[in-house]
Amino acid sequence: MKMNYGIVFLFLLFLAGCKPEVDKPVSIKEDVVFLSDDTLEGRQTGTDGEKAAAEYIAERFKNLGLEGKGTNNYLQPFTFKPKTNPHQKVNYNVVKGDSTITGINVLGYLNNNAKTTIVIGAHYDHLGYGAEGSLHRGEKAIHNGADDNASGVAVMLNLAEKLKEKNTNNNYLFMAFSGEEMGLLGSNYFVKNPTTDIKKINYMINMDMVGRLKADSTLAVYGVGTSPILKQTLRAHNDSFKLIQKESGIGPSDHTSFYNADIPVLHFFTGQHEDYHKPSDDFEKLNYQGMNTISNYIFEVISDLDNNGKLPFRKTKNESEDVPRFKVGLGVIPDYLFDGKGMRIDGISEEKPAQKAGLQKGDIVVKLGDTAVVDMMSYMKVLATFEKGDTTKVIVDRNGELVEAKIEF
The missing domain is CATH 2.30.42.10 (PDZ domain)
Incomplete structure (x- = not known):
């Protein structure tokens, strides 16, 4: 299937704009604006818009000097048949032509020749014109997903820029996940089909909806109980946020896939809002200064943990079971x-x-x-x-x- 001309034009404009000044950092806002543009048609898994977003992220990884760590350079495609009921397991690698969808994880690797690797991830897919999960009740409209989750991808890319030649006691695997809105499919697929030694993954940081830091600066961090040192490390570097720490490593985002593989996780989240899963989740409504502050905070946490070796994993209570x-x-x-x-x-x-x-x-x-x-x-x-x-x-x-x-x- 060929991309529509609008997507091709936008993507070519991006390539033309970024190549002459490879060394000039791309801002968090610039990444959000591109990924949440109408031309990408809501980045629904398997669509031309998601493919264009994947190519954009891969090009950003390349310009940041990261190695491709997918099965096809920066890309890790996976094919699956959508679930027909919520309790059914997803069937990966099914025969093409049988109602299948192809998602694409995007992986960039910063190799410091270290023994362990930190995964820093965010999903980049969204709901297209209003897929299952949309809370919009009006006419068909593009769901741009600026906060959910162009914001997380933009902060991930900002951290990749910060971590070059810094905190070199770990390698870094930056991942943009596909299929999150359909059930954490991309992260689940990677954990089952890793392109690096999963036993050497130190811990995983996930960012999903980090673009709406409110006036009271409330920041939620989930998974703080998944390794004993995490709570104190988060507190030690917090001078900007009203921090809400949650123990559980299980939640409705991609960190859950890594927690289920016995990997410590931290998941960052600035809260829901009226535009959640609606066409009104647009880039103009994001708090970019807040996103920069969150990126700096995560960098400080990573820096503190740099000399701690491989973090021990600890099981946590699944708080969702009590709901x-x-x-x-x-x-x-x-x-x-x-x-x-x-x-x-x-x-x-x-x-x-x-x-x-x-x-x-x-x-x-x-x-x-x-x-x-x-x-x-x-x-x-x-x-x-x-x-x-x-x-x-x-x-x-x-x-x-x-x-x-x-x-x-």
């Missing part, structure tokens, strides 16, 4: 990084119970029915007790004032 099942929903986007009392609303969905009840972004749910809501888990537990057709009351803290509303599920 109750729901028959209904309020129709809100929770602020997962809020650490005050209650559940803060970060976004309201159209035509859902919360909007109909007059709830607003920024409201903090402190009571649902007869149950006090003190944190995210207590909110989920009480929500799981309701069924479709039930009515109840909700009390929210709105700028210090308690407001009561009626909810109909």
Whole structure:
């Protein structure tokens, strides 16, 4: 299948623009702008747009002086048949022509002739014109995925620039994963088909949605329990963030694939927002100064760990196993990084119970029915007790004032 002419034109413009000044660093914003351009049509796995994004990242790796570490220079293609139900295992390497899709991981290697290798990764695929997982309910539209996850790829590329000839006690494998939105497919494929000795991977750093650092500078880091030294290292270099540390190495992003291979992981995340999985996730809304600060922070953490040898791996509790099942929903986007009392609303969905009840972004749910809501888990537990057709009351803290509303599920 040939690329459409718009994608070819944009890609050729990029190549023409970057070659005369190979030594000039490309900014985080420039990478985000390219990867989230309409011309790439949302970078859905297996499409021309994703292929163009893969070639862009490969060219960036080349200009940064990284070696290709895929099965085809910088690229690691993998073919799979999509799942027909959520419990089915993905079937890789199936016969072409049988409803198959080809994703492409992009791998760049910084070889310091060290005994161990650090993987620094981010997925680059997204939802195209609104694949499964889209929260958009309007007309068909391109989902550019600036925060999800052009932001993570841009910070990864920035770290590749920083780490050249620095912290040389490890090698570095920079990876842009395909197929994350379809179920962590690219990272899962790499772990099962590694292009380097997986037993020599020291630890893995993952960045997924790091482009919306808020005014309170809240940064979540998952996987801090996967090696004993990680918590103290993160705290030692934090002078910029309201840091929220989560123990578990399992979560809805590519670090999970490496954790399942007994590799310590750190996953960085600035939180969900109203534009999550919608066409409105565009580059103009990102906090580029915040992304630079995050990149500098991760670099400091890597620098601190440079002389620590191979980190010991430790199993963590899978916190997602404690999450109750729901028959209904309020129709809100929770602020997962809020650490005050209650559940803060970060976004309201159209035509859902919360909007109909007059709830607003920024409201903090402190009571649902007869149950006090003190944190995210207590909110989920009480929500799981309701069924479709039930009515109840909700009390929210709105700028210090308690407001009561009626909810109909």
